[in-house]
Amino acid sequence: MSIKRGVLLVCIVIFLCPVKSYAEKIVVIDPGHGGIFSGTCGYSGNQTGYCEKDANLSVALILQNLLSNSDIDVYLTRTTDTEFSPYLHNKEGESIGGDLEIRINKANEYVQGENDNSIFISIHHNANSTNPFIRGIETYYYDGLNHFNPKWPHDPMQLTYLGDNLRLAQTIHPRLVNFLGLPNRKIHNDESFYVIRNAQMPAVLVELGYMINRNEEKIIKTKEFQQKAAEALAEGIKRYFQAYDVLDNNNQKIATFDEFTSALIFMGLVEESVKIFNKDTQEFVFERPSSEVLSVN
Ligand SMILES: [Zn+2]
Missing domain, CATH: 3.40.630.40 (Zn-dependent exopeptidases)
Structure with missing residues (x-):
């Protein structure tokens, strides 16, 4: 799967992902x-x-x-x-x-x-x-x-x-x-x-x-x-x-980006990243739905 197609698929499922309040x-x-x-x-x-x-x-x-x-x-x-x-x-x-x-x-x-x-x-x-x-x-x-x-x-x-x-x-x-x-x-x-x-x-x-x-x-x-x-x-x-943290499975931060799309592209490339946290709204805005969707050839 191309990076572009992988990101597109991820974008499609964003709105299906759970959004959870996190912190102050x-x-x-x-x-x-x-x-x-x-x-x-x-x-x-x-x-x-x-x-x-x-x-x-x-x-x-x-x-x-x-x-x-x-x-x-x-x-x-x-x-x-x-x-x-x-x-x-x-x-x-x-x-x-x-x-x-x-x-x-x-x-x-x-x-x-x-x-x-x-x-x-x-x-x-x-x-x-x-x-x-x-x-x-x-x-x-x-x-x-x-x-x-x-x-x-x-x-x-x-x-x-x-x-x-x-x-x-x-x-x-x-x-x-x-x-x-x-x-x-x-x-x-x-x-x-x-x-x-x-x-x-x-x-x-x-x-x-x-x-x-x-x-x-x-x-x-x-x-x-x-x-x-x-x-x-x-x-x-x-x-x-106003930034997006990319987190691993243990909620440990791997990277931070000013733009959501940059965080999403990073997730497509780095396997251990599983969630994106919006620091501004203090919510998880995306969780990796499955390994297939993000796999990049
Ligand atoms: Zn001083």
Whole structure:
């Protein structure tokens, strides 16, 4: 049977296949820092008292509001100016009981059992100790395969989301650059930030401009900028979920595609693929009816 004919036959039986509700879509928004941990205070924060933690929280709260009418469940690690622990590292220099550990544990608890259909977005603004003129937007994801550092161990589950991390970064980053009009300082996979390497779900950390830059700090503090940043993130989050997972018999994901037809063609070529899951509607939209139908000569 030709590939074309195989795909056609599969298409014909799609509508006969069972459709089953599966899971929730969840985003955990993490406004970086908070309370005694101010993050960078940028160019003028030491005088004005407005630091990174404040800008991070403002964007996060607008984003929460923008997504409140969507079919995505939204959780925030914090909704007020507060820390999770009085320290980042204990006396032994470990993260146990520290602010970042408690923060990501909280995020992971929100999504327990729904990890594959959840995402984690940590919102930050940037600083640079040597260049006060630096500008632009960066997006980070954890790449534990190519940039593993034994000094910074990760949650084992995070490794399974490497492809999703990249897709999430590639979905969100260009929207941030376009919406905000700041220089594109690219997507990076070579930093092992604690929260993204310990998220039990696909995760990115975004740096929405440099507060150390006098002009950029001024822009970052405006409601207009914060609204646009939240809109870019909301659009990116919604787009991320508009995808199709191809799963094996044990519901393990084999691949993800933006288009249903691409997922279907993949199924025709890869024998162990048996189901297609629509991440947007959170339903199985196709199950392999029989091995004959998909056999390709
Ligand atoms: Zn930060």
